[in-house]
Amino acid sequence: MKYEAIIVGGGVAGASLALLLGQAGMKICLLDKGSPSKIQKTDLFKGKTASLNLASIDFFKKIGLWEKVNHSSKEFTNIEVWDAEGSSKIIFNAKDISRSKLGNIAHNNTILTALYDLLKDLPNVNRVENVSVSIIKEANESIDVQTDSGLSLTASLVVGSDGSMSSIRSLSSIPIRTWSYEQTAIVTLLESEIPIHDTAYQIFTSTGPIAILPVRVEEEELASLIWSADKAYADKLLTSEPAEFLRELKLKTESKLGSFKMREEISSFPLHQLHAKEYFSNRAVLVGDSAHTMHPLAGQGLNLGLSDVIDLSERILLLRREGRDIADKTMLKSYSDSREKVNLRMTALMEAFKRGFGSKNPWIKLGRNLAFDITSNNKSLKKKFIKEAAGIT
Ligand SMILES: Cc1cc2nc3c(=O)[nH]c(=O)nc-3n(C[C@H](O)[C@H](O)[C@H](O)COP(=O)(O)OP(=O)(O)OC[C@H]3O[C@@H](n4cnc5c(N)ncnc54)[C@H](O)[C@@H]3O)c2cc1C
Incomplete structure (x- = not known):
């Protein structure tokens, strides 16, 4: 099956990107190794919360998500x-x-539930759950993805939004710097x-x-x-x-x-702290925790991940409007450089706080x-x- 983009990892970053690109009419496949679209009502207020900053809230408004999240946030x-x-x-x-x-504080599970509620109305976004990517293979003008369940997919671009232990990052041999906070x-x-x-x-x-x-x-x-x-x-x-x-x-x-x-x-x-040395390799690109994972002490991880999504989506949609390759190397390099600069600055600030106060x-x-x-x-x-x-x- 041929898509414009395959997004691997349907957490808040990946699902938001799928929603935004899907709303723009792109043909997307969103893969996840779990089943984030099936969060039980009894689990809505379990697990992590996110303190969403004003920039993330504005983004949620733009994709029509805020009206679904606002009432269950504080x-x-x-x-x-x-x-x-x-x-x-x-x-x-x-x-x-x-x-x-x-800002507002919301449970991650309530955000995910709202995202999947909107995604189900987009026929151009195909959601596949309970699968992992086992192989990615670069071709001339596309990239092939094979899953452990035997699916074979093709796209112009693969986005790795599969979290800190990203399979797309390791299958693309993108090097990282990482250490445990103990x-x-x-x-x-x-x-x-x-x-x-x-x-x-x-x-x-x-x-x-x-x-x-x-x-x-x-x-x-x-x-x-x-x-x-x-x-x-x-x-x-x-x-x-x-x-x-x-x-x-x-x-x-x-x-x-x-x-x-x-x-x-x-x-x-x-x-643990983790930062990819580059946010792309050929036709694969990273957003969110797959590119940078940091200490939660100032509640910035997801906010930065959503800023990656905003930045990358704007660049992809511009190239698409111009009829150009959405995995253009110059664009991916420019995305990688601009986001790395911002994300590294915040990582350094968190590190200084963590060390200073420890x-x-x-x-x-x-x-x-x-x-x-x-x-x-x-x-x-x-x-x-x-x-x-x-x-x-
Ligand atoms: C305790 C704690 C509190 C936090 N509080 C805040 C906060 O207040 N504000 C804030 O901005 N940030 C906060 N963060 C950080 C925030 O939770 C993360 O930055 C955010 O969840 C990352 O989102 P993501 O979508 O990039 O990755 P994830 O949420 O990790 O999602 C990754 C998705 O990919 C899927 N996946 C994983 N591997 C594969 C694979 N091989 N194939 C297919 N799918 C795969 C997973 O099932 C998952 O659905 C906190 C973090 C922690 C630990």
Whole structure:
């Protein structure tokens, strides 16, 4: 079967790209090794959440997704960051950048469900689930894809949106730089004694950062926990009784949000950093976590993945309108260079935060207290940080 593009990986990045290109009339095949279109109602509020910045929300509006996601998401207007090892705290407020909010937090499963609901109405997007790609073969003006289930497909371009362990990246021999953070992210849903309303909390502790984010679950306002903890400590937390786990969380958050109740089962994710040295090879190109995977501490991974999708789709659609090859090498190189620059800058920032706050060195501790004070008192620096987090350039 011949397509214009085959998108391998139907997570939020891949499915959004399929929707956008499908809406533009392109003939697309979207493959996934799982079945992201069949998320059960009971699983909608399980697993990871995403703090969507204003740029991602604008993109969701453009593809008609926002009206389906908005009602099950929660907006946040403040980000409060504090350092459990020091005395400093910074509050970022949407008003500082003359906006009414900084973003919305939604469960990944609710975003995926909304995406697949829209995709099912596009007859030009063929969805194939529960398959993996086993072989890709470059031809002169096309690329052939074979799946483990025996499907044989052809397209002008293959997009790898198949996450951190990308098969397209390895089948295309795209080299990477990677290392483990030696941390595990522990994720669950909480009810906090002191309601968090519209504030996203980020607490830096000696064993790793804790994010507590406001979420909406049906009509209830709860909190999403993303506790990135050093591996041995995380293993201990994961095997502890829920009451003990919640006691430890209260201790780590210095009782500022009171006690917690657990409202969902825990899931956990080993954390590593990964960056592809180039985002393409011949007729294969990467978007999202397959190109760059970073620490979740500032909630930017998916936002950057969606910016990849916006950038790549604009370039593909321009070439298509001009009747040119959508896998044009100059275009793919330019996409790769421009996205790598932005994504590497954010990765470096996350790395600096992670290392700076993980350190017990008294000079680094003093330095970060000073950095908190300087940022808090310097209006333009503060604005710069907020704009970066909100995805406003
Ligand atoms: C705990 C945690 C919290 C986070 N919070 C935030 C946040 O608040 N904000 C934010 O912006 N980012 C956040 N992130 C990052 C964000 O979750 C990821 O960047 C995002 O999910 C990546 O999306 P993706 O579509 O690129 O990849 P994925 O979500 O990994 O999707 C990949 C898809 O490809 C499929 N697939 C995998 N291998 C194959 C294969 N061989 N063949 C076919 N299909 C395959 C998978 O089944 C999956 O459907 C967080 C990450 C973690 C770990």
